[in-house]
């Protein structure tokens with residue numbers, strides 16, 4: 560084939576891809592999609608830029624994206640520089656007064672602004688905030704043994720709707736405020752689920768470092784029901800860091816989110832693959 564013919568063929572394939580996306584673009588026009596971007600998924604600059612581009616594209620085609628981020632590895636790095644010991648109990652960081660200061664500094668400062676910058680560099684208009692801003696996420700202590708770890712008990716998502724109306728993309732650090740003004744460290748998945756629930760989002764996308772939820776044979780299950788999640792958890796097949804993710808997904812569905820998807824955030828264009836193609840990505844857990 561001549562070079563010119565091969566080039567034409569590529570452009571024809573691109574045009575076909577766009578055309579095939581039409582029903583999905585129509586389905587998600589005006590939809591709210593909450594995306595949890597974890598510390599492991601944001602590993603490289605390349606992954607960050609590709610994620611940011613997908614988020615900007617989503618907003619360009621009429622979706623209201625909300626980014627809720629983690630940053631566990633970045634918190635670990637700073638705590639170790641400061642010589643502060645840290646341990647996890649049941650997937651949550653035991654957080655004393657000195658640790659919560661570092662958590663807030665790293666999440667609201669370094670990580671949040673890095674994501675805002677990446678989205679804006681792709682032509683979006685991102686606004687960084689935490690669960691403290693406009694009382695978005697009021698928390699209570701989860702368990703005295705964990706110190707300043709919070710469970711969201713009251714959500715005030717009005718600020719997010721104001722940002723959607725102004726075509727801005729909220730980027731949220733998972734910190735909450737207690738009723739007496741204390742700062743709480745909230746697990747990123749938990750915060751994303753609470754925000755998705757408060758918005759009754761159409762989709763909650765939990766980006767992680769595996770292709771989806773695996774069954775006993777190690778295969779990724781493309782669709783799960785709540786009953787199936789309970790069964791896999793009882794059998795110990797859903798374990799470790801996957802437990803808070805599936806628990807978050809089920810709680811979000813209970814709160815009125817239409818579907819939650821657990822997918823590999825390191826895969827190129829993971830969010831676009833899930834939302835705008837027939838193929839989908841990862842494991843979907845639906846209402847009902």
Ligand SMILES: Nc1ncnc2c1ncn2[C@@H]1O[C@H](COP(=O)(O)OP(=O)(O)O)[C@@H](O)[C@H]1O
Pocket residue numbers: 597598599600766767768769771772773774796797798799800801802
């Ligand atoms: N059934 C399962 N299917 C897939 N992953 C599982 C399962 N059970 C446990 N896991 C573990 O959960 C991990 C994802 O949780 P975590 O490391 O906390 O993710 P993140 O850092 O992205 O929040 C996977 O890397 C995997 O090791």
Ligand SMILES: CC(=O)N[C@@H](CCC(=O)OP(=O)(O)O)C(=O)O
Pocket residue numbers: 596597598599628629630631632634650651652662708709733744745746747748
């Ligand atoms: C209470 C609790 O454990 N909070 C987490 C918050 C960050 C987070 O969730 O980060 P990833 O999504 O990258 O794991 C922490 O301190 O590490």
